[in-house]
Amino acid sequence: MRSQPPRLLAASLLVALVAAPLAIPASAAEYERLLNGTFDSGSADPWWASAGVTNRVTGGELCASVTGGTTNPWDALVGQNGVPFETDQSYTLSFDARATTAQTVAAAAGESVSPYRGIARQEFALTPEKQRFTFTFTSTLDFPDAGNGQVAFQLGGQAADNTICVDNVSLVGGVKPPGGVNPNPTRKVQVDQVGYVPGLPKRATLVSTATTPQPWTLKNSAGAVVASGQSTPKGADVTSGDSVHLIDFSSFDTAGTGYTLSVGEDTSFPFDISADAIKRLRYDSLAFFYHQRSGTPIEAQYVGEEYSRPAGHVNVAPNQGDNNVPCRADLACGYTLDVRGGWYDAGDHGKYVVNGGISAWQLLNAYERASRIGDATAYRDGSLAIPEKSNGVPDLLDEARWEVDFLLKMQAPDGMAHHKIHDANWTALPTRPELDDQPRRLSATSTAATLNLAAVAAQASRLWRGVDATYSATLLSAARKAYTAAKANPAKLADPNDGTGGGAYSDDTVTDEFYWAASELYATTGEAAFRTDVAGSPHYKAASLNRGGFHWGGTAPLGDITLALVPTGLPAADVTAIKSAFATVADQHLTAMAGMGYATPYDNSTAGYVWGSNSTVLNNATVLALAHDFTGAAKYRDGVFEALHYLLGRNPLSTSYVAGYGEQAMVNAHHRFWAHQNDPTLPIAPPGSLSGGPNSALQDPVAQRLLAGCPQQKCWVDDIGAYSVNEVAINWNSALAWVSGWAAEKSGQPPTPVADCEVTYTANKWQGGLSAHVALKNTGTTAWTSWKLGFTFPGTQKVSSGWSANWSQSGADVTATNMSWNGKVEAGKSVYIGFNASGGGADPAAFTINGKSCKTS
DSSP states (O other), X not given: OOOOOOOOOBOOOOOOOOOOOOOOOSXXXXXXXXXXXXXXXXXXXXXXXXXTEEEEEETTEEEEEEOSOOSSGGGSEEEEEOOOBOTTOEEEEEEEEEESSOEEEEEEEEESSTTOOEEEEEEEEEOSSOEEEEEEEEOSSOBOXXXXXXXXXXXXXXXXXXXXXXXXXXXXXXXXXXXXXXXXXXXXXXXXXXXEOTTSOOEEEEEOOOSSOOEEEEEOTTSOEEEEEEOEEEEEETTTTEEEEEEEOTTOOOOEEEEEEEETTEEOOOEEESSHHHHHHHHHHHHHHHHTBSSSOBOHHHHOGGGOBOOSSSSOTTOOOSXXXXXXXXXXXXXXXXXXXXXXXXXXXXEEHHHHHHHHHHHHHHHHHHHHHSOGGGGSTTSSSSTTTTSSSOHHHHHHHHHHHHHHHTBOTTSOEESEEEESSOOOXXXXXXXXXXXXXXXXXXXXXXXXXXXXXXHHHHHHTTTOHHHHHHHHHHHHHHHHHHHHSTTOOOOTTOOSSSOOOOOSOOHHHHHHHHHHHHXXXXXXXXXXXXXXSTTTTTTTOSTTOOBTTBOHHHHHHHHHHSOOSSOHHHHHHHHHHHHHHHHHHHHHHTTOSSOOOOOOTTTOSOTTHHHHHHHHHHHHHHHHHHHOOHHHHHHHHHHHHHHTTOSTTOOBSBTTSSSSBOOOOBOSSSOTTTOTTSOOOOTTOBOOOOOTTOOSHHHHHHOTXXXXXXXXXXXXXXXXXXXXXXXXXXXXXXXXXXXHHHTTOOOOOOOOXXXXXXXXXXXXXXXXXXXXEEOSSSOBSOOEEEEEOSSSOEEEEEESSEEEEETTEEEEEOOTTSOOBOTTOEEEEEEEEESOOOOOOOEEETTEEOEEO
């Protein structure tokens, strides 16, 4: 769950309303149509301000500072969009208002987009003394919830600056109860709109109150029936509010596009049977991070003209820059930091260490896991559309480094890390990064941020050891310094009220971050002091792993994952206990999913569906994926794909929460640049961007207006203003990248056999060449009679000579086979080989022996 305070909505759609005749009908229903008219929360949201106007909530009032020199009243505005109106119905607008200097203002109702039709307008004379104003009118237009209806105060046309304050703003009237409507149409037959992988289960959900099985048909793109069967009634599904049946068409396995599933007159969205889409998603989900880069231009050659933009926050006007950022005024830290770079956290321009930490970790862990027990060649140099794609370093490491370098910059002189850096005040929506004119400020250092830095820097040091030894040493030094500082300041917690201009990201428990950081440092160094901290933690041996999953504020399982994947000196029984815990929790997920209408690894028993629920689904899918890695059991792999099916359309809203994937996919993410809904010149969310997903707490005004009374899984709307359900965030996309990368690796494959081999690779490098020593260990129970080693160079390396094996190379792919005298390797024994090579680059990430992926050490 993200820590997200209220934020201003758009100020880009200016309305110039014309006075309309006023009429007073006999009666009107008592439905309140405006949100947050009392400003009691301290937030202005969803009231926006136009150019030349700055909104502030102070003393329980919304006070607008208006720049003078405008010509027309509508040249300076404060308003609220999405206000519902019904034709021929009566409405009464009332409010308290005052002005620092006496001024006439107008209150207006009408249309927020061209042709800006007016419903009603009336002028009021404001004085420094607060007064109550009321007027009643009949609507001549019809606007639904979240439509183009608007109420605005017109404050312009004055020569001098002024401040106008309003309070207790109310619009009462109409006969239709507000809320309860999601504008996206739904289907009765819910499928993964993207596709099902051949060889894996294929299931859909039918919405039906029928108590008997219903006949279904599967048709190909030509409309021919290719399979048929009967649904299985499951009854009421409380989380979605639907009565459902299960449709299982796993027996049909012919690859193709444009399939549809029908029951009677109801037909699903089309879908494919193919692994192609999940393999594309592996890269599109990672492309999100280049889009979110701060401090560098986003170039058209990598993202296309539509998504290209100048660098943000590099001290080019109107930016005030991230190169010399002071602490918040009340902190008086006495220094500034150059914190350029990193990823923008979400739909705003803030950068947060505790959220950047888990995001960078997940990308790095995806690479480390693939390197040790999977296939890291998918992330080789040149695999991503990024500027670093030809530097000899795996691209996933390059992208992660953009954030890791930023985390290093957030370290204070005393070793602690600043919690975050963002604007002094919330910026309007939309605001392109290079047009942000707000001053930037560092928040206080915190123990949680410092431990995030320690954990990720230690993890990155381990992965860069064979890529750039100097950088690896720099990372480890920063990690040690941070860990020492955190132990000296074990309870310096982030201020939960530090939510102006950026999210608070407060966290009052940091024992999990201590365990995570100690685990990473121990896995990297093997030092006894870190081992003592790991084993002495209350989180040791996956004690905190449960169906609730992990997230930016609950990071202990990240340490468990590292200890399970990276060989260390821990007792074998303890490592086994950690791996067993993943299987235990995975089994709990599968048991719960079996009873759901829309199978999802999500525990809603305590808090319902929370902010960023989709990331929780994916982090729990990660637990399932690792359970499969540790056991080889197919049921866990299938559970991962069920989670993806839910996200890609098999859900009660018939919606894919991943932009660009599916017939009805998320479009209007809450984002200050991907803001097409508010400004047609700006783009929609790019393919591979993940929406936060259902949030039954309804923590923003648009969600409150539209979704009152929604069942938990239906508390979502594709609206740019609905930030508590439809924002994007780096820690949500990092979870998607991890899971989609894992799923792409597994697509169409049988369960991975437990590895019976281990490869140890060490290389001595010099400018233009290297000498490598490779140990192949038989970790199985039977002898090898022959062996064949395979791996791929990620850089420019070329084998020039070798020993103790027959060496060959085709492109980047290298093969070594046994000699006549060393083909037999007994169980538990090793054979030692080596080679010399020209060129340079990172060490190979993954190895196979006789076609099986091997562990690495």
